[in-house]
Amino acid sequence: MTINTETILIHEGQQFNETAAVTAPVYQTSTYVADADPAAYIRAATEPKHPYFYHRHGNPTNSQVAAIIAKLEKTEDALVFATGMAAISTAILAIVKSGDHIVAQHAHYSGTSIFFKEFLTDYGITVTVVDQTDTQAFEQAIQANTKLIYVETPSNPNLNITDLKAIGALAQKHGISSMIDNTFASPINQTPKDFGIDIIVHSATKYLGGHSDLTAGIVCGPLDYIAKVWKRSLALGASLAPLDSWLLLRGIKTLSLRVKQINANALQLAEFLDQHPKVKQVSYPGLSSHPQHELAARQMSGFSGMLCIEIDGATEEQAFKNAQTLINSLQLFINAASLGGVESLVVHPASMWGGHHTKEQKEASGITLGMLRISVGIEHISDLIGDFEQALEKI
Ligand SMILES: Cc1ncc(COP(=O)(O)O)c(C=O)c1O
Numbered sequence: 001m002t003i004n005t006e007t008i009l010i011h012e013g014q015q016f017n018e019t020a021a022v023t024a025p026v027y028q029t030s031t032y033v034a035d036a037d038p039a040a041y042i043r044a045a046t047e048p049k050h051p052y053f054y055h056r057h058g059n060p061t062n063s064q065v066a067a068i069i070a071k072l073e074k075t076e077d078a079l080v081f082a083t084g085m086a087a088i089s090t091a092i093l094a095i096v097k098s099g100d101h102i103v104a105q106h107a108h109y110s111g112t113s114i115f116f117k118e119f120l121t122d123y124g125i126t127v128t129v130v131d132q133t134d135t136q137a138f139e140q141a142i143q144a145n146t147k148l149i150y151v152e153t154p155s156n157p158n159l160n161i162t163d164l165k166a167i168g169a170l171a172q173k174h175g176i177s178s179m180i181d182n183t184f185a186s187p188i189n190q191t192p193k194d195f196g197i198d199i200i201v202h203s204a205t206k207y208l209g210g211h212s213d214l215t216a217g218i219v220c221g222p223l224d225y226i227a228k229v230w231k232r233s234l235a236l237g238a239s240l241a242p243l244d245s246w247l248l249l250r251g252i253k254t255l256s257l258r259v260k261q262i263n264a265n266a267l268q269l270a271e272f273l274d275q276h277p278k279v280k281q282v283s284y285p286g287l288s289s290h291p292q293h294e295l296a297a298r299q300m301s302g303f304s305g306m307l308c309i310e311i312d313g314a315t316e317e318q319a320f321k322n323a324q325t326l327i328n329s330l331q332l333f334i335n336a337a338s339l340g341g342v343e344s345l346v347v348h349p350a351s352m353w354g355g356h357h358t359k360e361q362k363e364a365s366g367i368t369l370g371m372l373r374i375s376v377g378i379e380h381i382s383d384l385i386g387d388f389e390q391a392l393e394k395i
Pocket of ligand 1: 202
């Protein structure tokens, strides 16, 4: 029997709730009573993700949530982490070592770019970044010591698309790993395994949790690889706390409902903004004006709640001022970092990441002074459009 996404979200991983409680309890404990049988205790201490040994090794709720997300992402296994960055860094460090090389993109979540640029290079791992819209550039960047192609699509913040089928095939051809940050799409809109990508990571802080009340991350992949990631995680230590894991389990039950509503709201808002004279440009993969709309439609079943707009101005400084006025005039869209929650958020990427990126890096990532990144929530669409309508009148 094929089980559909909405049912997976409610029922998968139930075997990890060994109590009679319909809703899994919070296992708010750091450690568990040892099995009297020494052989069983040794097994508990060494088996990846054992749910009843010590928290850094595993926890029943962590296993339940991981089982749901692994199923959604069509991978054999998954491991949860305290944050998205913990998941990303541990997942990468389970593949590369000193002397190895990674091919990645110009545009990534800024924390990932910083990890590549400032952390990995200090440990003798080199990274070549390429234009994600140029599939050939990925192949040209591959070297004899390349171990990993790392992609993010749609990318943060500019909503560019990477061709997943081409990347999956390229990694297979060269016998190297492929990894995607699937945070922006969520598994409701995009399942990269279908296109031959081996490893999927998420900031579960975003759509998977969905309520802006926790931080979490997840790595999904083959069984033997997740065992390696687990071993690394014991040393790096960023395990997801019991209460946050429980909140993630609670939040994820409505993932499909939320994301479908968010997809619909975002498309309508993008269409409205696209027609507005004060908006220079709208970047939303669901709009036919997006330069990679056809590619997005081939690999995504919905286009997510993330969009970027560019506000006009006679000069760059004026565009910056207009963007600030617009942000400050919005009444429903909250000016806050993060995304993927039930509430709509808006940020000014050039300010948020200004201190971390040089002008050249911002340009390469497509970040301009008049750019706003919007995360659309589940509020009523008329109210969201109305909010932009009144705020755009102020500039
Ligand atoms: C695409 C993407 N990946 C990863 C992260 C990092 O996630 P976290 O903040 O949970 O560490 C973020 C955070 O904004 C993100 O947007």
